[in-house]
Amino acid sequence: MPALVLLGAQWGDEGKGKATDLLGGSVDYVVRYQGGNNAGHTVVVGDQKYALHLLPSGILSPGCTPVIGNGVVVDPSVLLSELSGLNERGVDTSKLLISGNAHIITPYNVTVDKVTERFLGKRKIGTTGRGIGPTYADKINRVGIRVQDLYDESILTQKVEAALDVKNQVLTKLYNRRAIAVEQVVEELLGYAAKIEPYVADTVLVLNQALEDDKVVLFEGGQGTLLDIDHGTYPFVTSSNPTAGGACTGAGVGPTKISRVIGILKAYTTRVGAGPFPTELFDEDGEALRRIGGERGVTTGRDRRCGWFDAVIARYATRVNGLTDFFLTKLDVLTGWEQIPVCVAYEIDGKRVEELPYSQSDFHHAKPVYETLPGWSEDITSAKSFSDLPKNAQNYVKALEEMSGAPISAIGVGPGRDETIEINSFL
Numbered sequence: 525m526p527a528l529v530l531l532g533a534q535w536g537d538e539g540k541g542k543a544t545d546l547l548g549g550s551v552d553y554v555v556r557y558q559g560g561n562n563a564g565h566t567v568v569v570g571d572q573k574y575a576l577h578l579l580p581s582g583i584l585s586p587g588c589t590p591v592i593g594n595g596v597v598v599d600p601s602v603l604l605s606e607l608s609g610l611n612e613r614g615v616d617t618s619k620l621l622i623s624g625n626a627h628i629i630t631p632y633n634v635t636v637d638k639v640t641e642r643f644l645g646k647r648k649i650g651t652t653g654r655g656i657g658p659t660y661a662d663k664i665n666r667v668g669i670r671v672q673d674l675y676d677e678s679i680l681t682q683k684v685e686a687a688l689d690v691k692n693q694v695l696t697k698l699y700n701r702r703a704i705a706v707e708q709v710v711e712e713l714l715g716y717a718a719k720i721e722p723y724v725a726d727t728v729l730v731l732n733q734a735l736e737d738d739k740v741v742l743f744e745g746g747q748g749t750l751l752d753i754d755h756g757t758y759p760f761v762t763s764s765n766p767t768a769g770g771a772c773t774g775a776g777v778g779p780t781k782i783s784r785v786i787g788i789l790k791a792y793t794t795r796v797g798a799g800p801f802p803t804e805l806f807d808e809d810g811e812a813l814r815r816i817g818g819e820r821g822v823t824t825g826r827d828r829r830c831g832w833f834d835a836v837i838a839r840y841a842t843r844v845n846g847l848t849d850f851f852l853t854k855l856d857v858l859t860g861w862e863q864i865p866v867c868v869a870y871e872i873d874g875k876r877v878e879e880l881p882y883s884q885s886d887f888h889h890a891k892p893v894y895e896t897l898p899g900w901s902e903d904i905t906s907a908k909s910f911s912d913l914p915k916n917a918q919n920y921v922k923a924l925e926e927m928s929g930a931p932i933s934a935i936g937v938g939p940g941r942d943e944t945i946e947i948n949s950f951l
């Protein structure tokens with residue numbers, strides 16, 4: 525069973541970085557298939573803490589080849605500074621492979637992201653301001669710049685011209701900004717070309733050959749299921765497909781190759797940016813989850829919105845991703861609550877609803893129906909097996925598993941690699 529997908533089951537920040545890093549030592553390739561440096565994946569190795577944005581979390585495992593797939597959007601300046609930051613800390617990044625088909629986040633995409641959000645005012649999405657949405661929009665509009673374009677100056681100039689033709693009209697006439705000069709953009713992008721060239725590869729060929737050779741490939745999602753452009757809480761979503769299908773299109777690997785899909789699931793819920801969130805807490809419990817869980821964005825430093833576990837969302841994630849397993853994270857954060865509410869269904873206009881409503885208006889009105897489970901007060905951070913957990917913590921995990929529709933195969937009890945209870949092996 526060579527190919528696994530690991531993805532966020534909620535609104536991102538579930539602990540994907542830690543889970544990927546944990547498996548990184550046993551896999552041959554770790555592949556990002558969508559998103560870009562809007563992601564913030566924290567990995568804690570011993571006393572060292574790393575914050576990865578664009579690079580796959582497998583980059584910290586020496587035997588593992590990290591891959592940036594065709595579905596990712598790449599900001600070259602971020603890529604180079606992330607690489608040099610790791611090099612300065614003694615991490616070897618020379619094995620990195622980048623798809624020549626991946627799209628480039630240009631400086632004008634970042635500008636458009638920021639001015640659009642400002643223009644939206646109260647209706648803003650709360651994006652990370654990294655140019656993600658505008659870059660994917662250019663890709664779909666067929667005016668995007670790809671990594672391979674950096675190696676043909678004439679093509680690059682023509683493409684930047686085509687993209688800026690319309691954008692400069694919008695920037696100057698609608699947003700009252702200065703026009704962006706084609707030459708300046710081309711010059712900046714060409715400045716990155718030689719530094720990136722050693723990493724550029726036909727990643728589709730490499731990955732498919734690796735799978736034929738029975739190598740183990742792990743696809744690491746950014747963001748999460750509810751931030752998916754098709755299956756998330758649109759329009760309060762990111763502009764790519766973090767769900768399992770995205771791994772196929774974003775890496776050029778057929779669905780028949782994927783044998784396991786692991787959903788990373790936080791033991792409570794968080795969200796950054798705008799959009800509906802039925803179990804959000806505005807009281808001291810929400811404040812306590814934020815404080816104890818350290819719920820502050822890795823990329824933008826924004827406080828994360830916090831709430832109780834939502835089983836309706838977990839069931840939805842199981843369905844749209846075909847999850848085979850869950851990795852439950854941050855169970856330790858819940859230590860100390862006497863009672864822990866869990867959302868088992870919604871009430872929408874007086875009716876009990878068991879599944880996520882397809883209508884956005886209904887979801888905005890959804891009120892959580894809670895069941896309360898007894899909590900525990902014992903420290904669980906050094907638990908190594910399921911039976912080490914206090915009875916009430918075991919029961920909390922079992923209840924979540926039953927409600928969520930897939931087995932919980934690992935439990936995080938702390939941020940470190942070894943602060944994990946493995947129940948079923950992933951490999």
Ligand code: GDP
Binds near residue numbers: 538568
């Ligand atoms: P990602 O975007 O899904 O990789 O998650 P983030 O790194 O943005 O946020 C998860 C945070 O939780 C990070 O600070 C991790 O170090 C931390 N973390 C991951 N798993 C656990 C866990 O089981 N317990 C605790 N206490 N922290 C965890």
Ligand code: IMO
Binds near residue numbers: 532746751
């Ligand atoms: P990781 O991989 C949490 C959110 C933003 C915003 C929306 C759109 O660390 O889980 P974008 O800049 O992508 O156009 O913003 O998506 N968002 C995330 N929220 N974790 C992330 O990544 C996110 N990446 C984007 O806050 O609401």
Ligand code: MG
Binds near residue numbers: 538563564566
């Ligand atoms: Mg994150």
